Amino acid sequence: MHAVSIHLGVGMEKKEQTIKLKVRNIQKLYDDKIILKDISFDVMEGEFLAILGLSGCGKTTLLRILIGLEKQDKGSIYKDEKEISLLPPDQRGMGIVFQNYALFPNMTVLSNVEYALKRRKETKKTARDTALRVLEQLGMSEHLDKKPRQLSGGQQQRVAIARTLAMNPDIILLDEPISALDVTNREIMKRELKEIQKKFHTTMIFITHEQEEAFYLADRIMVMSEGTIEQLDTPDQIFRHPANSYVKEFVVAHLEQKYQSLLKCTGRLDNEPKRVE
Ligand SMILES: Nc1ncnc2c1ncn2[C@@H]1O[C@H](COP(=O)(O)OP(=O)(O)O)[C@@H](O)[C@H]1O
Numbered sequence: 001m002h003a004v005s006i007h008l009g010v011g012m013e014k015k016e017q018t019i020k021l022k023v024r025n026i027q028k029l030y031d032d033k034i035i036l037k038d039i040s041f042d043v044m045e046g047e048f049l050a051i052l053g054l055s056g057c058g059k060t061t062l063l064r065i066l067i068g069l070e071k072q073d074k075g076s077i078y079k080d081e082k083e084i085s086l087l088p089p090d091q092r093g094m095g096i097v098f099q100n101y102a103l104f105p106n107m108t109v110l111s112n113v114e115y116a117l118k119r120r121k122e123t124k125k126t127a128r129d130t131a132l133r134v135l136e137q138l139g140m141s142e143h144l145d146k147k148p149r150q151l152s153g154g155q156q157q158r159v160a161i162a163r164t165l166a167m168n169p170d171i172i173l174l175d176e177p178i179s180a181l182d183v184t185n186r187e188i189m190k191r192e193l194k195e196i197q198k199k200f201h202t203t204m205i206f207i208t209h210e211q212e213e214a215f216y217l218a219d220r221i222m223v224m225s226e227g228t229i230e231q232l233d234t235p236d237q238i239f240r241h242p243a244n245s246y247v248k249e250f251v252v253a254h255l256e257q258k259y260q261s262l263l264k265c266t267g268r269l270d271n272e273p274k275r276v277e
């Protein structure tokens, strides 16, 4: 198998990494309008890749093409060196967590997680054991019999993630999974997502329009605008060496402004000349 050397994340050692997913020259048009222009990138085994871009730049379209819910007009996708571009979604070994969770409202938490396992023709017992184990790992054991409407947004999101993890996919795709949560829950889920990835070691591709989220979570970030990749690198490299003026403005300037306003509101930045101790 193909192994390349790549620097993954701040403070991590340079190590040999296997390419899990290879995306080559993906193009997509809707009504003669080019939505994705010649998109090529690799995702490494066990990597947490964030796709960062403004609303409308083509992130969801790209994710739907990766999992096979949408068909590309050009280009190919390879998983573990095998072409999967023409396979139906359930044969691609990927799981997706949607922005709106897409839980079955009339089913309990447990049934929501068991459902897909049973459809995959696992025995009732195996399906139940797997569902219980994953729900426990996500701290949802006391909510097994509840319906989605009886749960908070964060808990619903956990069920949606549990449902995907239970299927044990090679790659998990997450489409702005925490954008719909309130600020407090978003912070909690952000930390949990990172824990989940550490615990399950699954390759994850995570879509977001929030720079901070991408910087907090990702090993590498793919910055997109208008259907093209502006830069794909570690958060550290993107911040220190933005590839072009778009990345400089959209990522670096944005984060610096945020940082300055944080300093200001915590009183650590004032216009008084600093006294030298
Ligand atoms: N099924 C569709 N038919 C026509 N246009 C679409 C369809 N889905 C998405 N688009 C258009 O493609 C562009 C990218 O959309 P999307 O991939 O949802 O962006 P993002 O997820 O980055 O916000 C948008 O201009 C959107 O209006």
Ligand SMILES: [Mg+2]
Pocket: 059, 060, 061, 175
């Ligand atoms: Mg989207």
